[in-house]
Amino acid sequence: MSMAIKAVGRRTQQPAAVSQGSWIEVVGLDKRYQPRRSAPTQALSDINLTVRRGEFVSVVGPSGCGKTTLLKILAGLSPKTGGAVRIAGREVSKPLPEVGMVFQAPTLLPWRTIFDNIMVPAEIQKLDRAKHRERAQQLLNMVGLSGFERKYPHELSGGMQQRAGICRALVHDPAVLLMDEPFGALDAMTREYMNVELLRIWRESGQTVVLVTHSIPEAVFLSDRVVVLSPRPGRIAEIVPIELERPRDLSVMSSDRAGVYVDRIRSHFNAAGVID
DSSP, rough: OOOOOOSSOOOOOOTTTOGGGGGGEEEEEEEEEOOOOHHHHHHHHEEEEEEEEEEEEEEEOOOTTTTHHHHHHTSSSSOOOEEEEEEEEOOOOOTTEEEEEEEESOOTTTTSOOHHTTHHHHHTOOHHHHHHHHHHHHHHHHHHHHHHOOOGGGGSSSHHHHHHHHHHHTOOOEEEEEEEEEETTOOOHHHHHHHHHHHHHHHHOOOEEEEEHHHHHHHHOOSSSSEEEEEBBOOEEEEOOOOOOOOGGGGGGGGGHHHHHHHHHHHHHHHOOHHH
């Protein structure tokens, strides 16, 4: 049975100057890679995007279009070349404690138990250990990993490791959760299960989520809006509102209404001669 998660981290309170319509703001964002011995590569060009607080937004596009680059800039892990990026009114120039990140692979430390892996962000930020141990346990219960606290990563399946990675990203109660193709390496059945779990975690934790995925049906199933990027240099080709009722179950993925959205998004890649 799922349980609500009590907030004990350092989630940013919404400043008076920040509206619900602009919890994340990306204005005129450009990213250019300049290798020393080769021509520069324009990864992103003139990206303009706002994400509301508590919204679930997915980013899709062909390989190499800059999806992960965009996420890394939002996380403060990669510098931008031009434009502005703000979260809760704060300029993003380095990793912010208000932001959690889930990577393509769980990247759990093999010498630490699952519980100790989840506690890493709290330790790095020197947060109250007792409060965050309680939160870590609540998160483990919520994602169905109760009883696995003292196991090591190699003793868990891929899906269980990824759930632990989500717990680690949530343990300090970030305002924003960034996810980079977190289920790409999982088999189809486990991926579907994790999609349902992710929606439940999002609903119970209240985070603002930005997800990068190669799966258009997955993006439609999960999201309030889907941002479609063009081939490199990545530009926003369209932002598609997904007007499907919540809560959603897996039957939504095969519904005619979802299919209309999938076809609409996929048409961008077909028109560009790109297969995602």
